[in-house]
Amino acid sequence: MDKTPKTAPDAADFANIRDWVFDLDNTLYPHHVNLFSQIDKNMTAYVQELLQLEHDEAKRLQKQYYHEHGTTLQGLMLNHGIDPDGFLEQAHAIDYSALLPHPELGAAIRALPGRKFIFTNGSVPHAQAAARALGILDDFDDIFDIVAAGYLPKPAGETYDKFAALHTVDTKNAVMFEDLPRNLVAPKALGMRTVLLVPRNLDTVVIERWEKFSDEDDHIDYVTDDLTAFLSGLKFA
Numbered sequence: 001m002d003k004t005p006k007t008a009p010d011a012a013d014f015a016n017i018r019d020w021v022f023d024l025d026n027t028l029y030p031h032h033v034n035l036f037s038q039i040d041k042n043m044t045a046y047v048q049e050l051l052q053l054e055h056d057e058a059k060r061l062q063k064q065y066y067h068e069h070g071t072t073l074q075g076l077m078l079n080h081g082i083d084p085d086g087f088l089e090q091a092h093a094i095d096y097s098a099l100l101p102h103p104e105l106g107a108a109i110r111a112l113p114g115r116k117f118i119f120t121n122g123s124v125p126h127a128q129a130a131a132r133a134l135g136i137l138d139d140f141d142d143i144f145d146i147v148a149a150g151y152l153p154k155p156a157g158e159t160y161d162k163f164a165a166l167h168t169v170d171t172k173n174a175v176m177f178e179d180l181p182r183n184l185v186a187p188k189a190l191g192m193r194t195v196l197l198v199p200r201n202l203d204t205v206v207i208e209r210w211e212k213f214s215d216e217d218d219h220i221d222y223v224t225d226d227l228t229a230f231l232s233g234l235k236f237a
């Protein structure tokens with residue numbers, strides 16, 4: 001069986017899609033915008049202040065929590081009982097000016113038949129601010145954030161179940177766009193189509209990565225470095 005994810009969208013694969021689900025960071029805007037590095041710095045500063053650590057030690061612990069729990073927030077809640085709202089507010093106190101209006105992306109999203117959701121491990125205010133800066137906020141029906149998820153982040157299967165139940169999403173007729181491969185495992189198991197966003201300018205890396213397929217990559221149907229081109233390629237417009 002050929003496990004190679006396709007790069008060009010095959011419209012027939014998407015003909016039954018009624019719900020279009022998008023991760024936010026590094027998916028609706030590209031990795032090279034580097035917005036997440038600001039959030040990352042804020043989270044390190046939060047850990048540093050909370051636990052009175054040196055910068056490097058705070059950063060190490062932050063990454064440890066991220067890897068162990070899916071988000072820094074979840075690690076901080078479980079290990080230190082922090083208030084999630086204060087954390088989310090501080091983490092997302094960033095400059096959104098690097099995000100510019102993207103009318104072509106908006107038009108491509110509007111053309112998709114059915115509902116469109118943002119499904120993020122971040123907060124609603126962060127998703128709103130980013131989508132507003134991109135000029136695409138009004139193109140979405142709803143935002144499912146880490147608060148709605150009860151602070152249990154993707155890739156936890158329960159969180160996808162919660163999302164699907166809340167919005168009565170028939171997962172067999174839905175697609176998920178994500179930049180983290182592990183966050184596509186649960187959607188695929190639920191019968192969703194899966195599209196992995198990869199950074200541009202890393203073509204060689206991407207090719208090398210995707211040339212070496214393993215059983216672990218079974219859950220990725222498509223890979224693209226250009227969301228707008230991918231959606232436009234479905235020719236719903």
Ligand SMILES: [Mg+2]
Nearest residue numbers: 023025026179
């Ligand atoms: Mg992301």
